[in-house]
């Protein structure tokens with residue numbers, strides 16, 4: 485089944501070559517020096533918009549960075565670390581012009597709270613449109629206010645404990661089979677990130693799309709490829725629907741997904757399977773409202789995206805830190821030993837409490853969705869600053885996760901910070917928000933945690949994880965969701 489995770493196959497070697505040779509803002513020679521200089525440079529500041537007379541509001545100050553690229557080099561290369569510098573230098577509200585996404589950065593826990601709690605409904609999800617809109621049109625996260633609540637109440641029924649029980653069974657079957665048969669042992673060239681990405685796609689084809697493991701291979705591969713393309717397209721630098729650019733390929737891929745799900749919905753309306761697609765065909769809110777066929781197509785495409793890269797990123801961070809911290813790996817394995825090798829259910833997974841601490845610490849250290857985008861529906865006051873209607877506003881929970889005023893020694897891997905009596909995540913309501921907050925808080929949070937625990941439990945029962953060499957440090961690419969630039973080698977030592 486897998487192609488990329490078997491060492492020395494042409495697919496593996498090709499993937500490695502692509503990883504090294506595809507030019508990005510992260511691997512182009514000389515850009516490290518440019519990044520350093522840009523981060524030290526004082527750009528000329530200007531006023532975004534004059535506050536109305538007598539409002540008592542302060543103007544938002546900002547700058548344009550370098551021509552054409554704005555602050556893309558600093559953001560794509562350093563991610564939250566760069567935004568943390570912006571916070572220290574300019575405070576919680578600062579504007580950056582960029583051709584891709586001119587926006588106000590809302591930084592620090594108070595700004596995160598103001599945007600997520602959205603008390604006056606000033607902030608709309610339309611901010612996401614220029615980032616991923618054409619590929620994930622009318623997914624739940626893209627909807628606003630009353631319409632969003634209407635859809636969310638119906639979708640909530642697909643995430644009840646009894647529904648989750650059904651999904652866990654599917655996840656476990658795929659994870660157990662793939663980890664047992666396909667992953668390469670005792671080899672420092674084994675790349676964890678592409679292998680686990682492929683595994684979570686395999687899981688998605690069963691849990692979300694309802695294909696039996698290993699069946700409908702050609703169709704599943706076509707859909708998975710289309711799906712991967714839509715998720716990559718959001719990170720395109722040339723953002724126009726002209727062939728052969730990434731953005732255009734993303735639009736073509738969305739058409740493939742639309743057609744696939746339109747046909748599958750018709751089949752699944754009369755099915756009683758326990759996959760997510762079938763479940764969405766039958767869920768209703770308390771008033772009996774249900775989804776149309778078109779709604780289900782839109783929601784499924786978004787759900788697959790929302791579930792996939794986030795879980796992959798968390799599992800990758802987890803493998804990295806468990807390999808580097810054998811004492812935490814051992815604590816997790818001891819819990820896994822207690823629940824044993826039988827088929828997993830939610831009750832068993834609930835007992836993996838050390839895993840919860842480790843997962844939280846990984847989400848804190850490398851937040852899969854480092855930022856969230858909104859746009860203002862009217863002139864707005866954000867922490868005493870005037871923001872005009874129609875402005876993009878970006879919150880960065882990921883920088884809150886590294887503030888020394890909230891976390892003790894924030895760069896240290898220290899899962900115990902989430903346990904009694906330390907409870908560092910409770911120092912501010914938005915000290916820790918990897919799943920967002922407010923009306924759009926991640927609906928798949930528990931699903932994601934169960935998937936991550938299932939995969940890691942199966943892995944730790946079979947292998948000891950080791951870094952490829954002592955002192956190995958991963959370097960992340962922040963052009964989309966954070967991914968390790970080298971694919972993250974991890975050695976799997978059979979127990």
Ligand code: HEM
Nearest residue numbers: 624625790791794795853856918919920924926927928932
């Ligand atoms: C570690 C895993 C995950 C992380 C870190 C994560 C993170 C997030 C975040 C930060 C948001 C809020 C976005 C915003 O406010 O603009 C969100 C929303 C969402 N997530 Fe997740 N997510 C994860 C897993 C999942 C899974 C497994 C699913 C589905 C099975 C899922 C489905 C969704 C959906 C549908 C929304 C939109 C909710 C709404 O707008 O009402 N996520 N997620």
